[in-house]
Amino acid sequence: MSDTLTEQKPKSVKPPKQKKPASLWSDAWYDLRRSKVFIIAAVMIAVLVVMSIIPGLFSSVNAFDPSTCDLTKARQGVSGLHWFGTDNQGCDTYSRVIYGARISIMVGVFSTLVTTLIGGLLGLLAGFYGRWTDTILSRVAEIFFAIPSTLGALLILALVGRDNAGIWTVVLALSVLAWPMVLRIMRAAVMSAKSQDYVLAARALGAGPGRLMSRHILPNAVAPVIVVATMNMGVFIAAEAALSFLGVGIQSPDISWGLMIADARNRFLQAPEALLFPALFLSLTVLAFVMLGDAVRDALDPKLR
Amino acid sequence: MKNPSVDTHLLPADSGTIGTEPLLAVDNLHVEFTTRQGVARAVNGVSYSLNAGETLAVLGESGSGKSVTAQAIMGILDMPPARIPKGEIRFRGTDLLQLSEAQRSQIRGQQIAMIFQDALSALNPVFTVGWQIAEMFRVHKGMSKKAAYAKAIELMDRVRIPAARQRVNDYPHQFSGGMRQRIMIAMSIALDPEVLIADEPTTALDVTVQAQIMELLAELQRESNMGLILITHDLGVVADVADKIAVMYGGRIVENAPVHDIYGNAAHPYTKGLLESIPRVDMKGQELYAIKGLPPNLLDMPTGCAFHPRCPFRQDNCVTDVPALHEISGTRSSACHYWREVLDGTAG
Numbered sequence: 001m002s003d004t005l006t007e008q009k010p011k012s013v014k015p016p017k018q019k020k021p022a023s024l025w026s027d028a029w030y031d032l033r034r035s036k037v038f039i040i041a042a043v044m045i046a047v048l049v050v051m052s053i054i055p056g057l058f059s060s061v062n063a064f065d066p067s068t069c070d071l072t073k074a075r076q077g078v079s080g081l082h083w084f085g086t087d088n089q090g091c092d093t094y095s096r097v098i099y100g101a102r103i104s105i106m107v108g109v110f111s112t113l114v115t116t117l118i119g120g121l122l123g124l125l126a127g128f129y130g131r132w133t134d135t136i137l138s139r140v141a142e143i144f145f146a147i148p149s150t151l152g153a154l155l156i157l158a159l160v161g162r163d164n165a166g167i168w169t170v171v172l173a174l175s176v177l178a179w180p181m182v183l184r185i186m187r188a189a190v191m192s193a194k195s196q197d198y199v200l201a202a203r204a205l206g207a208g209p210g211r212l213m214s215r216h217i218l219p220n221a222v223a224p225v226i227v228v229a230t231m232n233m234g235v236f237i238a239a240e241a242a243l244s245f246l247g248v249g250i251q252s253p254d255i256s257w258g259l260m261i262a263d264a265r266n267r268f269l270q271a272p273e274a275l276l277f278p279a280l281f282l283s284l285t286v287l288a289f290v291m292l293g294d295a296v297r298d299a300l301d302p303k304l305r
Numbered sequence: 306m307k308n309p310s311v312d313t314h315l316l317p318a319d320s321g322t323i324g325t326e327p328l329l330a331v332d333n334l335h336v337e338f339t340t341r342q343g344v345a346r347a348v349n350g351v352s353y354s355l356n357a358g359e360t361l362a363v364l365g366e367s368g369s370g371k372s373v374t375a376q377a378i379m380g381i382l383d384m385p386p387a388r389i390p391k392g393e394i395r396f397r398g399t400d401l402l403q404l405s406e407a408q409r410s411q412i413r414g415q416q417i418a419m420i421f422q423d424a425l426s427a428l429n430p431v432f433t434v435g436w437q438i439a440e441m442f443r444v445h446k447g448m449s450k451k452a453a454y455a456k457a458i459e460l461m462d463r464v465r466i467p468a469a470r471q472r473v474n475d476y477p478h479q480f481s482g483g484m485r486q487r488i489m490i491a492m493s494i495a496l497d498p499e500v501l502i503a504d505e506p507t508t509a510l511d512v513t514v515q516a517q518i519m520e521l522l523a524e525l526q527r528e529s530n531m532g533l534i535l536i537t538h539d540l541g542v543v544a545d546v547a548d549k550i551a552v553m554y555g556g557r558i559v560e561n562a563p564v565h566d567i568y569g570n571a572a573h574p575y576t577k578g579l580l581e582s583i584p585r586v587d588m589k590g591q592e593l594y595a596i597k598g599l600p601p602n603l604l605d606m607p608t609g610c611a612f613h614p615r616c617p618f619r620q621d622n623c624v625t626d627v628p629a630l631h632e633i634s635g636t637r638s639s640a641c642h643y644w645r646e647v648l649d650g651t652a653g
Contacts (some may be wrong), residue, residue, distance in 0.1 A: 023476055024431050197426035203381045204421075205492060206414025206445060208407075215440070219431040 024223075028299040038295035044288035052102040059095035063255060068092065077271065084277045087263060097278050100255045104237045104285060107170055111236040114175040116229045119182025120222075126183065127190025127221075128213055138187070141180035149177045150242065157248035170249050174236050185228050189221035196220070223300040230296050234289030241282050257282045326398045327354035328532045329378070329417070329500050334392030336373050336556075338603075339385055345603040347373045349556040350392070355500065355532040360523070362535045362543035362564070364579070365553035366600050371536045374553075375502045378534075379419050380409040396500070415445055418493040422505040424485035428477035434461075434488045435473030441495035460491040464521060483514035487521065494525055501526075502534045507542055519546050540583055544568070549636070552576045555601045555611030558630065559640045572639035572648045574616045610642070618643060 032038045051058055061068050069091035076086040084093035126137040156173040157165055193199065194217055202216045243249030244258030252259060257278040264274035336348035348370040355361050365371045376382045378394050380401065394401045396417065401409060421427040429437060438460055439453035448456065454473065461469035464487040477485055486506060493501060503522060507515035523546045526533050535543055543550065543564070550567050552560040552575065560573040571577040578596040598615035601607055607614050613623040622642060630640045633648070641647055 023433075197421055197423060198429045200381055201419070201421050201427040201489070201492075202429070204379050204413060204419040205441060206410055206412075206496075208410055211444065215432075216429050220429070 024300070028296075031299040032295060035295045035298065037291050038299075041288045041291035041295060044284060045292060048101055048105060048285055048288065051098055052105040055095075055099045055102065059092075059098045061092045061095035063091060063095040063099035066091075066253060068095075075267070075271065078273055085271060085273050087260070087274060093260075093274055093277060096255050096260060097257070097281050100257045100260060100278060101281070101285070103167055103250055103254060103256045104240060104282070106167055107174070107240040108233040108237040108285075108289070110167075110171045111174040111178065111240075112229050112233045114171065115179045115182050115232065116225065118175070119179035120186050120225055122179075123183040123186025123225075124190055124213060124218065124221075127187040128194060128209070128217060130191075134187070137183065141183045144177060145180040145184075147177060149174075150239070152177045153239065153243055154246065154248055157243060162248070162251060165248060165251050166254065167250065170240050170243060173243070174239055178232065178236070182225060182228060182232075186221065186225050189224050190217055193217045193221040227293055227297040227300060231290055231293030234286040234293070237289070238282070238286045326395065328357050328359075328397065329534075330354040330393075330395045331374065331378065332393040332395065334374060334377060334394065335390050336370070336377055336382070337388045337390060339388065340604070343604050346606060347556050347603055348377070349606075351553070351556070351558055353551050353558065353561070355534060357499065357532050358526065358530040359549070360526065360533040360535060360547045362537060362547035362550045363553060364537060364540060364543070364550055366538055368600050368603065369553040370556035371553045372504055375419065375504055375534065375536055378502065379413060379417060380406075381413075381419075414441065414493075414498070415496045416498055417500040417502065418496070418498040419502040419504065420486070420489045420493045420506050423509045424482065424489040425477060425509075427489055428485060430477060433474045433476055434480070435475075438488065438492050438495060441492055445496055456495075457491075460495055461488070464488070464491045464494075464525075466491075482510050483518060486510060486514075486518055490518075490521065490525070494529070494531075497529060498531060500532045500534065502536070504536045505538070506535070508537070508539070515542060519543075522546065540579055552579070555606060556603070557611065557640060559612065561630070561636070561638045563636050566637060570648065572633055572637065572644045573612075573641045574618050574647055575612050577647060578615075578617075610640075618647065 056062065069089045070086075071090045073082075073086050074088055074090040076082055076090075078085050082092050082094065084097060087093055087096065122137050122141070126134040153170075153173040156176065157169060160169045160173075199212060199216050202212055207216065240249055241256065241258030241261070244256040245262045247262065250256035250259055260278040261275055261282075264271065264278070268275050330352075331354070332352050334348055334351045335346070338345040338347055347368075351370065351374050353361060353363070363371045363374070373382070373387075377387075377389060378401070382389075389402060392402070396412065401412065404412075428434065432440075435454055435457045438457035439448075439450070442448040442453040442456050443450065446453075458469050458473050461473065466472060466484055466487055472480075477488070480488065486509075490506075501522075506522065507518050510518060519542060522533065522535075525531075533546075535547060537543055547564045549561065549563050551558050552573065554575050560567070560571065560576045562572070567576065568580065571580055575596070578594075581594045582596060584593060596615055597617075601611050601614075607624075609625045610616070610623045610628050613619050616623065620643065626642065628640045628642045630638045631644055632638045633644065639647070
């Protein structure tokens with residue numbers, strides 16, 4: 001036994017907090033910074049975002065330039081030069097995986113923006129005004145809600161046609177089918193915020209509908225929508241990959257992980273790396289956003305813990 | 306500052322005061338709620354009036370219609386399900402019920418303001434108290450952010466919040482119950498309203514804090530000469546502050562009286578019951594008096610006098626005839642067929 005006394009280190013004493021965080025958002029941020037899940041997810045997402053903006057940082061080969069592909073080197077295995085091997089056209093799989101992040105992130109971000117703005121705005125109006133405004137908006141939302149989303153997106157993209165298919169048609173197809181979910185969540189949150197005493201009190205002190213919505217209801221109803229929007233980002237990225245895999249989403253020569261998985265599926269037994277690497281990046285990306293959403297929900301809704 | 310379009314008119318003949326129209330007059334007000342079970346008649350012909358500088362205490366149990374009347378005055382009832390089939394609410398002679406929503410919104414906060422029972426839930430949790438008080442000045446007076454904050458601190462001082470300057474950026478949950486109610490009061494008096502309605506302002510507070518808040522309200526009233534409507538179910542709270550009392554039961558006013566006349570001298574059995582159920586030091590050890598039975602079901606009001614199922618002095622005609630509000634003297638009235646006997650103590 002060694003002398004335990006000399007090995008004992010004094011526990012690091014943190015200095016007491018100077019000011020207690022007070023608002024919902026500063027409280028949530030305080031919780032988030034202490035959440036391991038959030039840190040891991042945030043680091044992963046930060047890397048992915050940098051990857052999608054400046055892919056050159058991660059790969060010396062510009063995968064957007066077809067001249068970097070060499071047909072004579074097609075279907076090569078993992079090597080020092082081609083870390084993930086090469087594909088049917090002789091393009092470097094590693095650089096294609098890196099460059100593929102851009103479309104995934106863009107589809108995720110733009111679909112989330114569109115659905116959150118449309119669903120959020122309509123949900124706010126439906127929840128606040130109620131009555132026939134609510135009836136009409138909710139019924140329309142339910143019609144869209146009733147369409148199975150993969151099938152619906154397939155149908156929309158098939159109607160658009162392969163020649164016109166691309167990132168914006170995918171964003172459109174996903175958004176058209178996903179906004180009703182945001183509407184429902186926003187509507188429910190607004191209805192519960194609306195019945196709070198402080199909304200009645202604000203009315204009694206002369207606040208009009210615009211001010212009630214923007215200052216008293218929205219800030220108190222937006223938390224669940226933020227959580228869902230974060231998680232949706234991962235869901236949209238997975239959906240884009242699925243649609244591209246099925247051949248109706250992103251089209252060659254654009255680079256998408258779903259498309260790469262589709263290209264590699266026939267030679268999976270010979271060259272599993274060509275399928276596994278884009279699949280791994282796809283899974284990690286979706287996981288990162290779902291984890292982020294989880295962490296944000298924990299921070300925003302202390303009652304759930 | 307005051308809305309110039311609202312003139313002072315001469316009084317209609319049925320008004321309670323002589324010479325001028327009261328500041329605020331509720332006249333034969335009816336409010337109904339359409340529910341799945343039927344129509345709930347929450348307010349059935351309530352009339353009361355309030356002059357500048359006067360304090361009216363509206364007393365009654367839960368469900369007696371006292372808060373609904375106040376919300377009708379403010380125009381913050383959700384319609385539907387609420388409906389006002391009959392009645393007038395005149396503020397400086399103008400019937401508020403005839404105004405558009407935009408016009409009423411102008412009156413809310415600036416001329417008639419309201420404070421609520423639970424100040425924690427009546428304050429927005431996501432903004433600092435300073436922001437919320439300052440908002441009143443920014444929205445209604447178009448003040449700059451800085452000037453509005455300065456006014457907010459001034460108001461917080463006026464409602465006696467210690468260290469107002471340091472606490473202006475705190476959030477509602479960082480204040481104690483009494484302090485929160487002070488902030489709510491600060492917001493409501495920010496625009497110098499002429500009428501302040503306080504809906505059970507002290508119910509959620511400790512007894513010691515209750516007295517402080519009542520004192521504060523009385524003092525603010527003296528300073529600004531505003532009319533104050535105190536809605537409460539607690540006779541003890543209003544004794545020192547109120548000028549006159551209106552007792553409500555089942556959506557009607559059952560007794561009107563100046564505050565000093567009513568104690569020990571009720572002219573309605575319900576008021577008598579309320580007074581007798583106040584705990585008293587000299588009755589220590591004895592059983593506390595309670596009015597028997599339950600408040601009436603608004604969906605299925607008793608016939609005749611709404612109080613008859615619980616009334617210890619009930620006679621046969623109480624079950625069939627709705628009692629009118631009998632005038633006892635210039636300032637007192639009672640809606641009991643047998644008010645004389647109740648007043649004399651010979652009833653029953």
